[in-house]
Amino acid sequence: xxxxxxxxxxxxxxxxxxxxxxxxxxxxxxxxxxxxxxxxxxxxxxxxxxxxxxxxxxxxxxxxxxxxxxxxxxxxxxxxxxxxxxxxxxxxxxxxxxxxxxxxxxxxxxxxxxxxxxxxxxxxxxxxxxxxxxxxxxxxxxxxxxxxxxxxxxxxxxxxxxxxxxxxxxxxxxxxxxxxxxxxxxxxxxxxxxxxxxxxxxxxxxxxxxxxxxxxxxxxxxxxxxxxxxxxxxxxxxxxxxxxxxxxxxxxxxxxxxxxxxxxxxxxxxxxxxxxx
Ligand SMILES: O=C(O)CCC(=O)C(=O)O
Ligand SMILES: [Fe+2]
Numbered sequence: 001x002x003x004x005x006x007x008x009x010x011x012x013x014x015x016x017x018x019x020x021x022x023x024x025x026x027x028x029x030x031x032x033x034x035x036x037x038x039x040x041x042x043x044x045x046x047x048x049x050x051x052x053x054x055x056x057x058x059x060x061x062x063x064x065x066x067x068x069x070x071x072x073x074x075x076x077x078x079x080x081x082x083x084x085x086x087x088x089x090x091x092x093x094x095x096x097x098x099x100x101x102x103x104x105x106x107x108x109x110x111x112x113x114x115x116x117x118x119x120x121x122x123x124x125x126x127x128x129x130x131x132x133x134x135x136x137x138x139x140x141x142x143x144x145x146x147x148x149x150x151x152x153x154x155x156x157x158x159x160x161x162x163x164x165x166x167x168x169x170x171x172x173x174x175x176x177x178x179x180x181x182x183x184x185x186x187x188x189x190x191x192x193x194x195x196x197x198x199x200x201x202x203x204x205x206x207x208x209x210x211x212x213x214x215x216x217x218x219x220x221x222x223x224x225x226x227x228x229x230x231x232x233x234x235x236x237x238x239x240x241x242x243x244x245x246x247x248x249x250x251x252x253x254x255x256x257x258x259x260x261x262x263x264x265x266x267x268x269x270x271x272x273x274x275x276x277x
Pocket of ligand 1: 160186260
């Protein structure tokens with residue numbers, strides 16, 4: 001069953017009440033501008049948009065994937081193999097030939113994804129739906145004047161450890177403009193029969209956290225123990241949005257595949273949604 005919830009949190013007796021946490025969750029059939037603004041402003045934990053893609057669209061994309069080979073994140077950085085189609089900036093940033101190898105992958109992956117939805121591109125569908133929900137328009141974030149890749153297809157069955165994503169902190173100065181916030185978008189095109197919940201913690205990165213980071217990309221679970229969090233279990237076709245500057249993790253999935261169309265959304269200084277992966 002699809003759920004999204006902010007469980008009651010343990011707060012100090014003399015501290016703020018639950019309402020003051022401002023880390024609620026929203027489930028909706030239609031994304032509204034205010035949802036994205038509240039997420040970006042840090043006063044919402046997560047948004048679940050029911051049926052962003054319908055079951056047929058999900059099945060078509062999954063069928064299209066049968067004929068293509070997925071890559072994965074750099075396995076020296078990410079110890080668990082996470083199959084995916086399409087590059088993340090993260091994959092190439094430290095590569096000596098960055099950004100040339102990144103652009104080659106962008107071209108290759110875009111061409112493959114472009115036919116996955118019965119000859120059409122699932123990213124175009126997602127962009128059109130987002131544009132319908134946001135007055136400022138939707139475009140790609142740029143790097144050296146070129147549109148960056150967005151819209152990877154990613155399969156995370158075994159769970160993913162605690163981490164955060166923040167482009168402008170991880171790779172300062174790399175992209176052409178600084179978005180004022182970063183949101184994560186995952187539209188679930190295949191869901192497992194159990195498990196695979198996303199936990200989004202209210203806690204954000206602090207410099208001292210680096211002491212706790214092992215050789216892996218992920219941070220230890222106990223770093224977020226006791227922190228308020230939102231928990232989302234998506235149904236087929238649901239899109240889940242959250243602020244990935246909040247620590248988050250994916251619990252291991254039961255039988256079945258957990259596959260999503262994934263990208264980040266920034267809000268630009270002039271009020272556009274800017275996308276990248
Ligand atoms: O698959 C998910 O639910 C979230 C994946 C993730 O870590 C992200 O989108 O930043
Ligand atoms: Fe993430």
